[in-house]
Each structure stands twice: as structure tokens, then as C-alpha cells.
Amino acid sequence: MGGFFTGRTLADIGRDLRTGRESARSLAARALESVDPDLNAFVTLDPEGAEAAAAAADEELASGADRGPLHGVPVAVKDIIDVAGLPTGMGSAHFDGHLAEDDAVCVTRLRNAGAVIVGKTGTQEFAFGGTGDVSVNGPVRNPHDRERMSGGSSSGSAVAVAAGMVPLALGTDTGGSVRIPSSFCGVAGFKPAHGAIPAGGVFPLSRSLDHVGVLAATAADCRIAYHALAGPAEPPHEDGGADGGAPDGRVAWIEPPAADPEVERVVRALFPDAATERIDFTGLRQVFLAIQFSEAHDVHAERVAEAPGLYQPVTLARLEKAAQMPGWRLVRALRERDRYAREIAGLLDRYDLLAMPTMPITAPRIGATEVELGPLTALLVSLTFPWNVLGLPALSVPAGTAAGLPVGAQLITRPGAEDLLFRAAERLAGSAQR
Template sequence: MRGFFIGRTLADLGGALRSGEETAQGLLARALESVDPDLNAFVTLDPQGAEAAAKQADRELASGIDRGPLHGIPVAVKDIIDVGGLPTGMGSAHFDGHVAEKDAECVTMLRDAGAVIVGKTGTQEFAFGATGDVSVTGPVRNPRDRERMPGGSSSGSAAAVAAGTVPLAIGTDTGGSVRIPAAFCGIAGFKPAYGAIPAGGVFPLSRSLDHVGLLAGSAADCRTAYRALTGPAGAVPSPADDGAPHARVAWIEPPAADPEVTRTVRALFPDAPAERLDFAGLRQVFLAIQFSEAYDVHAERVAEAPGRYQPVTLKRLEESARMPGWRLVRALRERERFAREIAELLDRYDYLAMPTMPITAPRIGDTQAAQGPLTALLVSLTFPWNVLGLPALSVPAGTAGGLPVGAQLITRRGAESVLFDAAGRLAGPARSRPA
């Protein structure tokens, strides 16, 4: 099934809406028609609520009210983000039947921008994992190969965009959960700087690492959506405003990566000097913070109803409970040191480049790869930028073994335009198509 929105940019759709070629109600109908149950990307659809929003969007455009580039655009929302009146299940039996009372802050921002919320997308249970196949609602499938995992935890959001069901989706990213599925599914995923899109109304995994992010067919669409949501506070200049066509880029050597994946991404930055990060030291910081903060959220549930968790999630929480307090204290101190070191690196370079993922998408149910256990491997190149709260963008960079490969670009807070401009200049392929 070929989704209607494959190859349709937000600019294209906006032009069609304003010319009268399309209507918001028509775009919504296309989205709902494109839902493929076999992918399991959506856990809840809201045709009635979405229809009311689409009708309002059409009425406003007809009367001269234009809310910007997301006006009338169908959007999907990850199921750990509250949408008032809809279930928020978090992929867990713990929240079976739970209905959100009001919209999360980012959903309010979407509605204020005129977006039409189509429904809720599948997530790894409580967003605590990167595979996308551990949930009470079942595994989400990768549109590029339905026997393979889409990555997580924003698995349904990525699959919905990659399948062309919607042109834009919202996800969350604590250790890579927007960028990982973007890379595996062959689309773009943007994790803004920490706090750039507010997390109020998002069920927490690790409060100081959680970011709200965007998934779209291209970096240009991520840029458009980010500007529409954040306005002046998160303004990202458009390509016409670019004053640095030859930005300085450093290549970050990835540890334990598939050589074909590394070659594919490195070919896009052949002249970039190589730099190395202390991934092992950063990982200790990440685990101490994530495990401590995650167990704080779940301690009572683990004590009172452990059987309601998926076994993989419960095992990770039990491991989190064993994290000693001194490790967290040390991690918070070490995070400040790493932040200074990366700031110095970004004084010498405008942005950093590396693969988003060290491998291509594994098969659903896999727990091991040639490079090591999947639990650690899948976040091995993405988590540092959550620890440091820096903007990071994953864009399609080609294929390895016929499966999508992502390039990850990182910069300092406030320099997001550098990432989007660089993505626009990459010689990599346009948006990948699902099989």
C-alpha cells in the first residue's frame, strides 16, 4: 500500500490547501484511507475529532485565517503524549483504559498551529527501549521490511510517516527514540535542544533527558514544523537566510559499527577531520541518570504490580533499582565536564557528523547483533546528545544491504539552522520509499 503523503512536502501540501486544490478534510480522508493495520503504527484513531478539526481548518482558510504551514496538515502523536479525550496507554497494561483529561503542551501547540490530530501511534512500553517491538499493543512493523523492527521508542510515529499515512508526527527522545526509528525507517527525525518543545503532558521516562521531537519525510519538513511550533523562540532561518555555505564539520568516529553503515555515511563527509568522543564515559553518565530517574517514576508500580509490565521492561526497571546513589551524584558532575568538552569542540566546528545507527534494522524479536546486545547498541550513537541536551538531526544517507541508513548531525543550542542547511546540501538520496 502506497501512502498518499510519500513525496509530498509540507510546502507542497500547504500550497495545495491555499490554492483550493486540496482541503483539510480531503487530506484527512487520505490519511485515514492510508492506515495499514498490518504495520500496527496506530493504536488509536480519532476520525470524529480529526474531522471537526479539519472542517474548522477549512472554514478558517476560506475566511482568510491562516495559522501557518501546519494549518490543515494531518499529524500523528506518540502514545505517551496526552491528547485530551483520547486514551494514553503508554504501551502498557498499567494504563489500560486511561483517558487523558487535557492536551499536552506540544499538542496544544500543534492545534494552535492549525494541525489536525489523526490519532495516537504505538510506542515501546513507557518509552523504555529502542526496538519498537515491546508493547502490550504488539510490535510496530518497519514499512521498509515488515519482518524488521522500526526502532523505538517512537516506533509508530516513524512508521506512520515512512508509510505515507501522515506527513508529520510527534515523538519523544530520551536516548535516541526519535532518531533511531527515523534512521531505520528511512525518514528524518529531529531532536531539538532540551526544553525547546515543552514536555508538559508527556509521561516521563527520565525527566532531565526527555525531549519532544519531530518525524517527517525530510529535514526541510522538520525545519518547517519546528519553526511553526516554536515561533521566535526557536526560529530556524530558512535556506535563503544561510550565510555559511561551507560550514565546518567534524566526523565523529563511531565505535562498534557495521563497516558498510560507516562507509555509507562517511562518504557524505569525505573531507571532514575525524574526532573521537569518550563514548564509554558518556554512557556511564547516561545510564546513571536514566536508570535513577526512570525508577523514581516507576518504583511504586514495580512494587505493587510488577506483573503488569512487559518482561523486558520489568527487567530494565529492576536493573535500574540497583543503581547506587553515588553513581548519580558522580554522573551529574561528569555531565558538566562533558558539556564543557563538547562546547570546546563546537567552538572549532559548526556541527558534528556520524551515523545515527551503527547497524541497519534488525528483525523483530532480535536481541543480539554481531556488534553486541541490541539494548546497548541501538542507543550507542544517539544517547550523548540527550545527556548534553544538544540539537541532533537524523537524515536519510543511503542504504546498506538494501536497508536505510541515517546520518546524524549535531550542533550547539541556537545553531539549529546549521543542521538543516547541511542536510539540504547532502548528496544523499531523497526520502526513502517503503517496500
């Protein structure tokens, strides 16, 4: 399963670049050589653009110009995010042959940080789903078991990192789309606070819930990428918790409404002293659906009316269901969201971090629509969507395995406490490996 970047952190890569052991050009070439077509992680590769960007990065380093920890690092970009001159296909026949004219804001920031974009990664059609197997480009396969789902919708980005093709990838997350595939594929995925990484140039699913996020092998690498993309860091909160809210600080275990007992056991073991709290998943889900469906139908109404046959059947069915969402449900949802935000803010006044499984199950087989716990559509976002509704930073990190497949632990905190979140995750990484 391992490509060239397996087991190599951004710190390792940066050290090799600055000591001359590697060049940006050699790293870009190794990324392109590591691509495994059978996994279907990439939908577009850009060897010429990568070579040019890598050559420029090498020249800058040689002249003493160092743009920071992403300088010369190969990066992949989810295919709903515009990269100038490359296709943005959205996993849909609707955008066959569409070329982006400009870079998305997050891509501009990647380039300003010296990163080398090597290609675009596969996505669930229009990012509307969590399985990773509904796309005009075909399913993205899980590198741990190629007959299983990668998770979505940032499916290709997770697989590209998990298989060692690249050390870092961009994704988006509307109800869990960075964290779901990160959990299924055994990598780290970070959804920052809403708007922390600008979404300009990213095709929308639900503007109120959409977040740009990052995927990497470790939480530490997600932290590096996040700070490069979000701009100057807010001062971290230091107001409580041993060592800034590490596992022996103020952690609340959020009881999942339903989960595979082995998955829950693996994650819960990382937080043996955490107090148990419960939140209203049912009420929050109604808020999530009203907002997501209303905003998704706004984006797609004309396409659904004019060319429904160009959608994948699963996507079309969801959009037709979205069209039935009454306006009063959205009005109520916006009011209820404010109430839930106050309630969770109170919880985060008492605790540094909230902890729970990222996913209630391990990766199902490709094509599955239901598992023992119920229909997959609802189940896949069942533990991730609240943090999109509330716009809170949420991080998934590898927690171990169940039946030989990866399991993710999810950590949530308040905006401004992101560094606390990452420090706690780094502590957890040591616990999960023992």
C-alpha cells in the same frame, strides 16, 4: 509501501490547500484511509475529532485566517503524549483504558498552528527501549521489511511517516527514540535542544534526558514543525562555515566506537572532507545510565512494587536493574556531565557541525536481542545518547541504504544554531540521492 502522503512535502500540501486543490477534510480522510493495520503504526484513530478539526481549519482558511504552514495538515502523536479525550496507553497494560483529560503543551501548540490530529501512534512500553517491538499493542513493523524492527521508542510515528500515512508526527527522545526509528525507517527525525519544545503532558521516562521531537519525510519539514512547536526562533548562529556550515563548511566526523562497515561507509561518504574527532563514548554512557536509570526508577518505583506483572518482561527487567543504581553514581554523573558539556562545547567552537551515523546497524529482525556487534539494548542508543546527556540539537536524515535497508546520517550542533543544522541537512539530501 507508499500511502497518500509519500513524496508530498509540507510545502506541497500547503500549496494544495491554499489553491483549493485539497481541503483539510479531504487530507484528514486520506490520512485515515492510508492507515495500514498490518504495520501497527497507530494504536488509536480519531476520525470524529479529525473531521471536526479539519472542518474548522477549512472554515478559517476560507475566511482568510491562516495559521501558518501546519494549518490543515494531518499529524500523528506518540502514545505517551496526552491528547484530550483520547487514550494515552504508553504501550502498557498499566494504563489500559486511561483517557487523557487535557492536551499536552506540544499538542496545544499543534492545534494553535492549525494542525489536524488524526490519532495516536504505537510506542515501546513507557518509551523505555529502542526496538519498537516491546508493547502490549504488539510490534510496530518496518515498512521496508515487515519482519524487521521499526526502532523505538517513537516507533509508530516513524512508520506512519515512512509509509505515507501522515506527513508529520510527534515523538519523544530520551536516548535516541526519535532518531533510532527515523534511521531504521528512512525518514528525518529531529531532537531539539532540551526543553525547546515543552514536555508538559508527556509521560516521563527520565526528565533530565526527555525531549519532544518531530518526524517527517525531510529535514525541511522537520524544520517547519520545529519552529511551529518551539515558538519564536532564536537568531541562527552565522559565525563560521561556508553557507552556514553546509557539508563544505566546518564539519567534524565523530568516529563511532563500533559500526557495521557498510553503514559507516555510506554515511562517511557524505562528509569526505570532514576532520575526524573522537569523544569519550564510554564515560558518557556511564553518565547516561546513571541519570536515566535513577530517574526512570523514580517514575516507576510504586508500580514495580505493586503490580510488576502488568509490565512486559523486558521492561520490568530494565526497571529492576534501574533500581540497583546507587545514589553516588548519580551524584558523580551530574558532575561529570558538566565536564563533558564543556568539552563538547569546545569542539563546537572549532566546528559548525558534528556528523556520524545515526545507527551503527540497519534494522534487525523483530524479536532479536543481539546482532554481530553485540547486545541490542546498548547498541541501539550507542551513537544517539550523548546528545541527550548534553541536551544538544540532533537531526537524523536519510543517507542511503546498506543491503537494501535505510541508513541515517546524524548531525549535531549547539543550541541556537538549529537553522544552520537544517540547511546543512538539506544540502546533504541532494548528495544522498546522487
